[in-house]
Amino acid sequence: MSLADANREYFDKISDSYDSKPWFAKVNQQVTEELQSRLDWLGIPLANVDSVSNNRQVKLLDYACGPGIMSRIYGPYVTVTRGIDLSPKMVSTYNERAQAAGLAPSTINAVVGDLFSTTNPNPQNLSGAEYHDFDLAAAGFAFHHFDDVVHAARRLKERLRPGGVLVISDFLQGGDMKADDDGNPIPGTEGDHHGHHMHQHGHGHGHGHEHGHGDHGHAHGDGDHRHREEDERPEATSDDPSTKYKKEMQASVATFSFTIEGVKKFFMEAGFVDVDVVTMKERVYMQLAGAKIWRTILFAKGRRPEEGEKSEL
Numbered sequence: 001m002s003l004a005d006a007n008r009e010y011f012d013k014i015s016d017s018y019d020s021k022p023w024f025a026k027v028n029q030q031v032t033e034e035l036q037s038r039l040d041w042l043g044i045p046l047a048n049v050d051s052v053s054n055n056r057q058v059k060l061l062d063y064a065c066g067p068g069i070m071s072r073i074y075g076p077y078v079t080v081t082r083g084i085d086l087s088p089k090m091v092s093t094y095n096e097r098a099q100a101a102g103l104a105p106s107t108i109n110a111v112v113g114d115l116f117s118t119t120n121p122n123p124q125n126l127s128g129a130e131y132h133d134f135d136l137a138a139a140g141f142a143f144h145h146f147d148d149v150v151h152a153a154r155r156l157k158e159r160l161r162p163g164g165v166l167v168i169s170d171f172l173q174g175g176d177m178k179a180d181d182d183g184n185p186i187p188g189t190e191g192d193h194h195g196h197h198m199h200q201h202g203h204g205h206g207h208g209h210e211h212g213h214g215d216h217g218h219a220h221g222d223g224d225h226r227h228r229e230e231d232e233r234p235e236a237t238s239d240d241p242s243t244k245y246k247k248e249m250q251a252s253v254a255t256f257s258f259t260i261e262g263v264k265k266f267f268m269e270a271g272f273v274d275v276d277v278v279t280m281k282e283r284v285y286m287q288l289a290g291a292k293i294w295r296t297i298l299f300a301k302g303r304r305p306e307e308g309e310k311s312e313l
Helices: 003-013 022-036 069-077 088-100 149-158 243-251 260-269
Strands: 059-063 080-085 108-112 134-140 160-171 273-279 284-288 291-295 297-303
Touching (some): 088 108, 160 260, 260 297
Parallel strands (some): 059 080, 134 160
Antiparallel strands (some): 273 297, 284 291
16 A cells, blocks of 8 residues: 555544644644744744735645645635545545635635646646645645655645745654653653654554655655554564554654754755754643653754755755
8 A cells, every 4th residue: 555545544534533632732732832833933923913914915825735734823824725535535525624614615726636646647637726825835744655755745846936935844753852751851751752652662653643644765854764664563462442543643654753953855856055053942742542641743854946046956
């Protein structure tokens, strides 16, 4: 099964419960507050930020949109949002929530699609003008699901207008801490604990915290990778009813985390300029496949060069 197929299958199955857990709501709130406090960091004109911008038209592409966290974060500051996701059920959840909020499909709408396929690089349903020339593209906790992050970033860049910006969120390599039974961080446990010896201990620390697309090559970006055959080995607790869920979740992940320099490198290799990567000051608490963990979130941005402007490579 390709990584794209694994993502589609996994996120279809969890679409109804994806962001319903209290800890997940807390993470979403922390990420929302952080990114909305960094609107100037994006470096592009936004809508509804002052009286001058009230009539400004701003387009957002939410790729691997899931139920729409990045759309909710940036929605107040754009005028048109288009979501794309591999999972039909995630797309249904996204559109149902938008409609329940009284938002018209002309303003915000998601479709099933894959911009990263090498066999169908120009899908017909994504060929129209509404899926090009975005001012802002966002991918929330998605790049750790992409086999080839340079290809992914480059394809998203192609959907931006010249001067448009891509922003992503993901996890920082070495930024984890273990948590005790009560969820409190354990001092001295800083490091990488998300995917530690999953196949040996039978209690995965992997995550399905967003989702993605693509079945290409090898990932770049100094990520923490594991060989796919490790995911396919029997877990120690094969009678655990959550074992199948853990395996499906692990199969959807290409890399568990990124270094700051690695992210900068793949953004620049994809042709972006003004690349910057920042981290949240406080870790976020998560429960992943039965494991309790504190993780460090990173945010990265890059701008598509203007016509005639050279990239930084």
